[in-house]
Amino acid sequence: MERVIDLHLKNLSFDHCPDRRSKSESNKWRRYPADVLPMWVADMDCLSAPSIQQALKERVEHGVFGYGRPLPGLYELLCKRMETKYDWKVDPSWIRFSAGVIVAVNQIIDAVSENGDAVLVQTPAYPPLLETPGCRKLECILSPLVSDHNGRFEIDFEILEKSITDRTRFFLFCNPHNPTGRVFTRSELEKLAEICLRHNLIILSDEIHQDIVYSDHKHIPIASLDKEIEQRTITISSASKTYNIAGLKCAYAIIPNKELQSAYDNGGKGLVDSVNVLGLTATEEAFRSGDGWLKDCLGYLKNNRNYLINEINKIKGIQVFAPEGTFLAWLDCSELMLGSSPAEFFLMNAKIAFNDGATFGDGYSNFVRMNFGCSFEILKNAIAAMKAALDAL
Numbered sequence: 001m002e003r004v005i006d007l008h009l010k011n012l013s014f015d016h017c018p019d020r021r022s023k024s025e026s027n028k029w030r031r032y033p034a035d036v037l038p039m040w041v042a043d044m045d046c047l048s049a050p051s052i053q054q055a056l057k058e059r060v061e062h063g064v065f066g067y068g069r070p071l072p073g074l075y076e077l078l079c080k081r082m083e084t085k086y087d088w089k090v091d092p093s094w095i096r097f098s099a100g101v102i103v104a105v106n107q108i109i110d111a112v113s114e115n116g117d118a119v120l121v122q123t124p125a126y127p128p129l130l131e132t133p134g135c136r137k138l139e140c141i142l143s144p145l146v147s148d149h150n151g152r153f154e155i156d157f158e159i160l161e162k163s164i165t166d167r168t169r170f171f172l173f174c175n176p177h178n179p180t181g182r183v184f185t186r187s188e189l190e191k192l193a194e195i196c197l198r199h200n201l202i203i204l205s206d207e208i209h210q211d212i213v214y215s216d217h218k219h220i221p222i223a224s225l226d227k228e229i230e231q232r233t234i235t236i237s238s239a240s241k242t243y244n245i246a247g248l249k250c251a252y253a254i255i256p257n258k259e260l261q262s263a264y265d266n267g268g269k270g271l272v273d274s275v276n277v278l279g280l281t282a283t284e285e286a287f288r289s290g291d292g293w294l295k296d297c298l299g300y301l302k303n304n305r306n307y308l309i310n311e312i313n314k315i316k317g318i319q320v321f322a323p324e325g326t327f328l329a330w331l332d333c334s335e336l337m338l339g340s341s342p343a344e345f346f347l348m349n350a351k352i353a354f355n356d357g358a359t360f361g362d363g364y365s366n367f368v369r370m371n372f373g374c375s376f377e378i379l380k381n382a383i384a385a386m387k388a389a390l391d392a393l
């Protein structure tokens, strides 16, 4: 009985989503008019863990917010976490904190690249990853993942290897993968690593969704495969997705290779370790005490995911594959024949804001990305509104 009550109370805390539209500056909730349900940008609507809120309150009460420097305890907690959760021994000297994953990716490419280098990116891709090479004035080589008849995206290793040119210097990888929800297996990672070694590529591995992984799947940092691949990989991640603290802007890069470390440090003068002090506090507390909350959160998200897959599969014309990780679903709406933009259709007719598939690379304009990191009630309302809009056609 106690356990039932306990679970009920825990669920209530994920069911309860504070008013983000009028009581906060939320990008997700304020971008669209008040009658639109936002199912787009990848943050969750739930409160962050009580222990994180408490740590932040204490830090705010301190009252002084000068420049920060991560405390030694944070490095230790991160290394311990990497070893216990991901079986990867990280040395504290490899870690660099940053104001965000995308900030760090841009900074690394700037620091390490030379004129004429190219960056290999798999599509569909989280739009800022797609845009980063161009922003850094490098060529972006796109290599599409391929979808099987169930809508599960996989790597076609032949296509990938063929797209590598003499100028390709970086492989910008995303695992768990946004937007497809794939959590790549050890065998897939080994094949990728082998290709990167053969072509002398530096792997920039964005693993920000590493903790949001559902049962039967396991996140493996690509750098943890072996020492050789570790030396050519920079892993960039954050506690931000896991603990819903993205607005606090704190991420980290793990750079085992000494030359890459120096390039990063020298290239980023004035930027290195420029981190929000509240982000450092929240991240440290998350790593110290966040495991229990994360377990409950994953249970809630899994229930949302299962409901979504079940319901969306009842809609004729939409194909969706159950994401193995992330709180994002990648909906193929091609067969609905909604015209050039299903995202626009759902915005106008269902008052639901999704991410438009077109922004994830060429060939995905018939997809929408749906964020299910919300209360069960919001999810139910969103799917009901989608169905009603389609029924009215």
Ligand SMILES: Cc1ncc(COP(=O)(O)O)c(C=O)c1O
Pocket: 042, 099, 100, 101, 102, 103, 126, 174, 178, 206, 208, 209, 238, 240, 246, 250, 251
């Ligand atoms: C794969 C991926 N990388 C990076 C980010 C953004 O991270 P940050 O806000 O730390 O730049 C996101 C956010 O949705 C993401 O999904």
